[in-house]
Amino acid sequence: MLACSAGAARVYEVRGPDFNYWRAQIKCQAGCPVHTDARGYVRAIAAGQDELAYLIARGPNPLASICGRVCGAVCETQCRRGDLDQAIAIRALKRFVCDRFGPEARTDGGRTLVEFIKTAARRHLPRQCQDQEELLPLLQALTAGSIPQVKGKSVGVIGSGPAGLAAAHDLALLGLAVTIYEMESIVGGMLAVGIPHYRLPRDLIRAEVEAILALGVTAVTECCVGRDVSLSELRQRHDAVVIAVGAKRSRRPAYPGADAEGVYGGVEFLREVALGTSPRLGRRVIVVGGGDAAMDAARTALRVPSPQDDTGGEPGEQHLAMDAARTASRLGGREIHVVYRRSRAEMPAVETEIEEAHEEGIQFQLLANPVRIEKNERGEVRGMWCEKMQLGQPDASGRREPVPIEGSEYFTACDNVVLAIGQTFDLTFIDPRRDGLGLTKDGRIDCDAKTGITSAPDVFVAGDLAYGPKLLIHAVASGKAVVRAIYRHMTGRAIRAADLELHFPVPDYTREAAYEKRRRVEPSTVSVAERLREQNRPVEQGFAPEQARAEAARCLDCGVNTIFDGERCILCGGCVDVCPQTCLRIVTPDQLEGSAELQATVDRRLDRFPRDQASAIIKDETVCIRCGLCAERCPVGAITMERFLFEEQPVCQAV
Ligand SMILES: Cc1cc2nc3c(=O)[nH]c(=O)nc-3n(C[C@H](O)[C@H](O)[C@H](O)COP(=O)(O)OP(=O)(O)OC[C@H]3O[C@@H](n4cnc5c(N)ncnc54)[C@H](O)[C@@H]3O)c2cc1C
Ligand code: SF4
Ligand code: SF4
CATH class of the missing domain: 3.50.50.60 (FAD/NAD(P)-binding domain)
Structure with a gap:
């Protein structure tokens, strides 16, 4: 089989698949810094095998439960389904299984987790797509003495x-x-x-x-x-x-007034709130920055009690539970403004964080850049001067550079400024x-x-x-x-990976009904009133089992591939016609462009066969949804759906 990406008219840039190619198809796993087999646990959840899903999710990641709540989820950014419509909600699915099997679900507070993992692993078949980072192969290698x-x-x-x-x-x-x-x-x-x-x-x-x-x-x-x-x-x-x-440490800006009383660094502000020693905030707070730390600082500032909420209890108690009256006062009580120098499209914060901040009433001053903080006679913050910006050419980061608009300075009165513009x-x-x-x-x-x-x-x-x-x-x-x-x-010895690559046909390959049409299921969130009634109330709720199954069923299972047998193919074009994604094409050898190695393979395959009578099937892998219709339609069995598996066993070698 040849894989391709469509190039200029009638000529296609093509590459032949190899081990790295097959691995890269499982984009969620390839994108994860610890190579978690997200495909594996998502498909296990779809099949109702939640314990197995937990073992896979915890495999390379000792902080799987924490990741299930807040991971930046590179796997989702990479997810192939996201290229077609909406990425699989991988992080929320991880949370679903961690809620059930992670240390937080255990009565011993996590002390016997590794023992549980060893025992539970015996109840399941050997794993697929197992990276050398994983816990179980490491434990096995340690037990066997090979490491x-x-x-x-x-x-x-x-x-x-x-x-x-x-x-x-x-x-x-x-x-x-x-x-x-x-x-x-x-x-x-x-x-x-x-x-x-x-x-x-x-x-x-x-x-x-x-x-x-x-x-x-x-x-x-x-x-x-x-x-x-x-x-x-x-x-x-x-x-x-x-x-x-x-x-x-928070990065501090060079503009005047940044040393005023009531100005906090984002990281320092969040730390103080987390440790229960929150700084006192006034009625209006400006948070500068557009990243996750800025969203955290803005939403936290909204939740910190106002001075008038202080009824004299223990500080910890005040932070834990707010009564309804306090909530009501706070809902209209403190105004939070986020000042960011680019537009919303360039904001580096996670989209859901921005949306939830909007829901909570946080106001955004976009395309605005602080120029100075004004102090009162006591050296306290009185307000902030900003200039309006417009977007120019892309800078080194690829985002359009904000350029000041002359004479556009404006003033916003405020009591505090939180600077969340980076860390040092x-x-x-x-x-x-x-x-x-x-x-x-x-x-x-x-x-x-x-x-x-x-x-x-x-x-x-x-x-x-x-x-x-x-x-x-x-x-x-x-x-x-x-x-x-x-x-x-x-x-003096290195722990390395010994690769094992396997492909095996899936003759009874089927998919869930209408999986390709289903919309992403989002985890629900508690109402804004509930969020603000209790400062620490988790906003995002976990999936119910039926939600998790529905979302997991959307996964394209990118470890399954269409394998074409050129010897059997009769060039009827049935696969090309049936493919709902129009990802298959029958072309002539002259329409193929690729490496010298690929050209040599084509020449070898053609041998003395006349070039002008030869054909090749090429596939645009980026849009294939692994529906299997091409394999089903082929009258001569020239296409099979094959599962690609690999196992990286950690081994120890002298260096
Ligand atoms: C506000 C905020 C929100 C974030 N949200 C997310 C998110 O939602 N998702 C995500 O994936 N990432 C998020 N990140 C990024 C993520 O938290 C960091 O990348 C990660 O914590 C870095 O881990 P680390 O172990 O390198 O350092 P840290 O987590 O910073 O840990 C360093 C530790 O070293 C300690 N330390 C420092 N100096 C000393 C010393 N001299 N002696 C002893 N101990 C010392 C510190 O107290 C700290 O406990 C966020 C970061 C911030 C600031
Ligand atoms: S569709 Fe499934 S297997 Fe493919 S990248 Fe997304 S989560 Fe991974
Ligand atoms: S599996 Fe489906 S989408 Fe992929 S090539 Fe075959 S018919 Fe097209």
Whole structure:
């Protein structure tokens, strides 16, 4: 079979499929930084196999339940169904199975999760599309001794965000003694002190952390490296140190007035609210920025009690439950404005976050750029001056650059400004010369972003600090990658993947009725009144079983492929006619354009056959919905629906 993308008239750019091609077809898995087999768990949910779906989702990801709530979901951005109409709601489906089988659903708070995974795995057939990152093959390799555990060595991990937690999880599995050093009083990094409660419940974070600590990991909280212990001391104490301290500071702007009383950095503001020490906010708050942190800051500012709500109870109680009267006052009580310099189309925040902010009454001043913050005589914020912008040519990021409109300055009175315009790093605990570490221009530790290896052989970097702020799943992937580098450093052996590729026909291939016409099922949300009555009330609700099955049934199952047998084909054109997506074409060899290797394959296949009498079937893979109608129609059985499987077994090799 030849795969193609349509090119200029009558000539088609074509490539022949190979292992990488088949893997890339499963776009959700290929896009996920830890290569979660989203296709696998979505199809398992469609088949009602929820326990199996959980095992697949948890496979490479020790923070699967947290991801089910707030993951930036690169898999959904990549999903092939999204190219056709709407992506599969993969994250919400993950939440559906985590709600049932994850640590948060267990009465022991997650302490026996890994034991449960081992036992439950025996109830299911071997997995498909299994990446080497997965837990079960690693556990099997450790049990069989093909990956020897490292005994008698320890690792110190600075920072308990997703990168530090993922690293601690895999390090503990590999037999290392792990201690996490965390400056805050709680574990979780930005999950616990950045992402608001209403998106990510704290008991869920605790349960997922508990499952990691149960592997023998020690977490020392309220221990700030640089204040309570030095990096040098940790290097003496441990055989290796992972620095996973994230990007904990808000970027500050250069315009006048940014030092006024009542101006907060977005990250600092969210941290204070999360720790129950919220700054006092006035009647009108301006949040500057268009990313997820800005949406979190704006929606959190709406939920923080007003000074007049303060009836004297314990601060924690005030944050937990608001009575109806307070809610009513707050609904009309505080005005939140988001100021963003581009238009809504360019806003980097997740679409649902923007929509929910709109629903909650947050006002957007788009194409507006702050020029200065005005103070009153006490040095407090009085308001903000902005200039109007218009969009010019695309800049380096590919987005159209905002250009100021001359003479368009305007003033908005406000009591507070929250600046959510980016994050930077705090590495004051590092002395580059003393520690033998280099720093980059943007203030990170110089390292290989993929492996976390630095210029000091026993120091590794993971998470946002390794590559700049991204998503939590990138931090998880980075934490896992660093563990491979540490294992190699300590043992002189590398954990690699041994690939196994399989294709087998699916003779009874069927699809759910009208799966290709169904609209995406969105998880429901609680009403705005309910959200604001209780500050921490989770906004998004989980799928009911029938909703989950309906949504999972929309998945195109991109691991199934149409395989054409040129020897059998009689060129009747039946497949071309029946295909609802018009993705098949019968063309002449001269219409094919591709690599020298492809041309050589075509020449070999044609041999001495006259070129002007030969034909080829090509397929536009991007629009195929795996309906199987072509295989059904073919009168000579020249087309089969074949499932592509691969397994990457982790193996240990000397380097
Ligand atoms: C407001 C906000 C909302 C976000 N929302 C999402 C989202 O919805 N989905 C998503 O996928 N991603 C989201 N992200 C991004 C995601 O949270 C980060 O990419 C991720 O947390 C980075 O992980 P990390 O482990 O590298 O660092 P962090 O999570 O920042 O953890 C670093 C840890 O190190 C600790 N630390 C720092 N310095 C020291 C020191 N000197 N000594 C000891 N400990 C120290 C910190 O206290 C912190 O606990 C969001 C980020 C922010 C700021
Ligand atoms: S349609 Fe299904 S298999 Fe294909 S990319 Fe989307 S979730 Fe993955
Ligand atoms: S599986 Fe369906 S969409 Fe894909 S080529 Fe065959 S008929 Fe067309």
